[in-house]
Amino acid sequence: MSVETAKKILLNELLQLKTDNRTKFFEIAFLGGEPFLNFSVIKTISEWIWKQNIIIHYEITVRTNGTLLSKEIKEWLLKNKKRIKVGLSMDGLSEMNIFNRTSISIDWKFFYYNWPDERIKIVLFKDSIQYLKKTVDEMNDLYIPFYVEIGEGFLWDTADAGVFEHQLLELVSDYILKADEAVACGLFSFNQADFFPKHKMTDILFCGKSNNIIAYDIDGSPCICHLFSTPVQSYDVARNSWNNLRDVHSVPMDPQCISCPVQKVCKTCFGENMRLYNTIYKSAAINTTCNAVKAKSRVCAYYYLKCIENKIESGNILSKEERDTAIKCINLLNNIPTYIKEI
């Protein structure tokens, strides 16, 4: 994206904000690929935004893999660290990051010390999932805050899901007394966000975070979200999707998912559907992350039951909600068979 295109987009958005009294906060997120490939635009545009007379609270954010952190970028970020939030994506400190991303040594301390509230994002892929416990232990040993999510777009077969389930089970005892952190780091949480089909395309939760997003393509054209942009799809698919799909009100659930006990925690990413099948109406999740989601749900249920067991053994009385949730967890374990036999 050029500076001129970025300015044009933002001028238009800022103009609209002047007459929109609903918006109390907005975020400008520089997205990649790797955003620092275009550092000059990030720098120029951020400095330009800071000079505008913006009265609404806003923040500028960047998520990077840290591989392009030059002296120049570092100095500029340090100078402006109170005005720009930078989060690191790094899959741990050893094998998992080397396998998934890069063998380049990442200066994670730079991010950790300057933006301590930004959790490091760890993405899980089946080919390195055997390193999950080691990765988590190494991060925890250094008190590095992290957040784990399942990587999309790749098939997890039942054996891969078995390794994932086993690795997660190995972590249960470490997190029994740290329920808040267990949820915050994404290892044991159930994402209770509703499944997406009841939303209009433009109302879709932005990866679970917000229902108000507008993404702009490299030429300044609007996109449904970053997964519907030219770098992910193609220029024509991005434009066709914006023209024809953004007002879709509902997408029928795949018949295989209707009776699935974990359908409400399984993310339907229409961008992935489009990327893999050239249509939003065929579920990518079924042929990619399905087994991983189910394996994780099993361990989440088991984790919850262990927490409850702990509570009972400590002489505490369970609330009705806790009893009901425990029953749901037992049902879930009975309905989704373990994958561990597949290892």
Ligand code: SF4
């Ligand atoms: S876990 Fe599998 S079957 Fe269940 S909703 Fe997700 S894709 Fe569908």
Ligand code: SF4
């Ligand atoms: S289509 Fe996928 S990437 Fe786009 S907002 Fe929905 S879940 Fe997020």
